[in-house]
Amino acid sequence: MDSLIPIINELHDILTILKEGSGGCNVSNELNLDLPEIAVVGSQSVGKTSLLEYIIGRHFLPRGQGIVTRRPLILQLQQIKQENRDDYAEFGHKKGLKFTDFEKVKEEILIETNRLIGENKNVSEVPILLRIFSKKAINLTLVDLPGLTKVPIEDQPFDIETQIRKIVLSYIRRPSCLILAITAANTDIANSDSLNIAREVDPEGIRTIGVLSKLDTVENYSTTLQVLSNQSYPLNRGYVAVMCRDSRQKAGGPRSLRASLNDEKSFFENNSKLKSYQSRCGTYNLVNILQKEFLDHILKLLPQIKNHSKKLIDLKQMELINYGDFSQSENKGAMILNCFSKFSRKFQNMIDGQASYQTGLMKLSGGARLNYVFHNWFGNTLFNFDPLDGLSDTEIRTAIKNSTGTKSSLFVSEGAFEVLARIQIKKLLRPSLTCVEQVYDELKRLVEQCSLPELNRYSNLKNNMISVVNHVLEECLGPTNRAVIDLINMELAYINTNHPDFIGGASALTSIFEKEKAFLTEGLTRNNSNDRSNKQVQDSIILDSDSVPMTPSGKSRIILNDFFNDQHESRKSQYVSTEYNETENISTYQNYKVIETHQISSVSKPIKSINENSPVFPTNRSTTSSIDIFSPVKKIQGHNPAKTVHAGVFGANLAENEKNYSGRFGGKMGLPLVPETIATSGDPSEREKIESDVIKFFIVSYFNIVRKNVADSVPKAIMYFMVNAAKEAIQRELVAKLYREEIFDDLLQEEKGIVEKRQQCHRNINKLSNITKQLETLISNFNL
Known part of the structure; x- marks a missing residue:
């Protein structure tokens, strides 16, 4: 059982790598395996941050007024056995960089959040992946979601409530996700925002675990006891009461988590009204319940996870075939001729309409x-x-x-x-x-x-x-x-x-x-x-x-x-x-x-x-x-043919020239000069x-x-001299120009990127094969 969650985390890492390497192709649809996780849901200021830090045993989350968690934070907790190793954290966007100072982790969360959506109060569905390796942690996968809100403040968009609900629902609607619904104990359970949104996706309460926070602020325990006894709003996995109050300051600064946990333990042990509910009170008991429920949930999903892992292996093997596994012993000439034949045949098929299905029906x-x-x-x-x-x-x-x-x-x-x-x-x-x-x-x-x-x-x-x-x-x-x-x-x-x-x-x-x-x-x-x-x-x-x-x-x-x-x-x-x-x-x-x-x-x-x-x-x-x-037909009477010729052939302006020439010859008849350009003019x-x-x-x-x-x-x-001629000549010309043994090595020189992708594909197949074997072993041991 101790190795179960690390296996799931490793599979989660491989899926993340494969999705990033798919480049948004259709292949990524095959990688959508909903691995088990616990989503933490609650209104702002109900104690989500304190509860997570109690569970992990470290101060590492940003704090402040209003909405602080503005991007989903996926927390992969893994316990380390070596006593001589320090606790450390790794971010998914900074692979290989270990953070041993958890104050730096807090700063990096803020930096990465602001990098994507700025320093305002906007939210984003893009998650931040954080792995924490600690001797105090237990093997869990938690998701810290933005706090539910109703009224936009400062520079938040007017639909901030809708945006946050959309982000929360995208996680908790997955059947593989457990819902940790936090409600302040000093409020009416009927007005709980977390239980209300959880009921939308889990109306029977099968995947929901209720948490009552701030129990030390409750004055009348009758309602609280009724909720803890699972009578007010029954949940299949019941409720747990916690205090989550580390805000009390000491002279040197905030109280340590250990001191806060001790105060919480003392509070529940000394509270006579909660004496009969001790197994459902305190962060320590909550952690044990979460781990048990989480492991049980994973065991139920193991067959599905194993089958999906096998599909991923088949998918990567097909990808490896596309990259090829060319060796020097292969017949290079045969490969080149095969490429020529495939290319010319595909060119002909595209012209003849036999490959149109590949482009869809929209163009x-x-x-x-x-x-x-x-x-x-x-x-x-x-x-x-x-x-x-x-x-x-x-x-x-x-x-x-x-x-x-x-x-x-x-x-x-x-x-x-x-x-x-x-x-x-x-x-x-x-x-x-x-x-x-x-x-x-x-x-x-x-x-x-x-x-x-x-x-x-x-x-x-x-x-x-x-x-x-x-x-x-x-x-x-x-x-x-x-x-x-x-x-x-x-x-x-x-x-x-x-x-x-x-x-x-x-x-x-x-x-x-x-x-x-x-x-x-x-x-x-x-x-x-x-x-x-x-x-x-x-x-x-x-x-x-x-x-x-x-x-x-x-x-x-x-x-x-x-x-x-x-x-x-x-x-x-x-x-x-x-x-x-x-x-x-x-x-x-x-x-x-x-x-x-x-x-x-x-x-x-x-x-x-x-x-x-x-x-x-x-x-x-x-x-x-x-x-x-x-x-x-013109009337002969009163008709002047000369003027008709002048107007129709030499242009209307020659009538004036005629007068000028007549005057120049002293009243005697004379012809005007023939112009350089003669054009048809006048009315036809x-x-x-x-x-x-x-x-x-x-x-x-x-x-x-x-x-x-x-x-x-x-x-x-065009069809005879170009299209059909090209169809007939392509393969012949490819063979004549490129099928020469002295250039085979140059033609079959692979790009460095292809070699790297082939090697990465081999590594992923090996990892998936190992995970599948371990899953089969677990399934066999638990008779699933």
């Missing part, structure tokens, strides 16, 4: 992250891009004029469409290359996550393997970028307007014609803005070109609308057609500019005809609407507006085709 990992980059990141970026982004109406008009050169096109220029389409297609290159870079970064991230127990032992091998794999990824990066650039260049090399999904020719023109016609029919006011809505172009409804009206002779009819009535008149739509006679001279039509058209073929544009009787294009009209795709004509709409329509239709191609082809190129 994407491995190949799922690549899929996210391809579709949610890259794909959404492409499909959210506006096909006309970055193209203004002015730039489109300029491109149309530049594509026709010295000629004026009868229809929309295909060259302008191809130039503008290529400009927009080039914008797909940057996000495509960014997608390659992001996948490359994700693969490097996977390499870092491919951890193996063997690689934790051999840092040189791990670093060299990661370096080789990263080099493989770098070699895959170049071909992948070139493949993606080639994909974009292929789209730029040939604008395939014969693609089945491309909407062009008569269908596009008919769509715009029908849209304009619907606006006029509804009587909507058209805005003469420079930049017409790109959204209208993209949302145009494609109609069949067969809806374009044809004349019986096969000539197309040009349909115009009388939408240029006076500003003060309401707007109306009027459609009148007339046969266009190509032999008539344009001068016959003084109010109209007529354009000859032939029968619409599959590649021609739908055209509208003019009604001679309808005045269509009045002069100096600033706000116009048109459904015609050709240039607006009706023809230019319609041409711009048609070009926009073509760009949107063709860009959507290219965008789908790129969104589909780029992920495929």
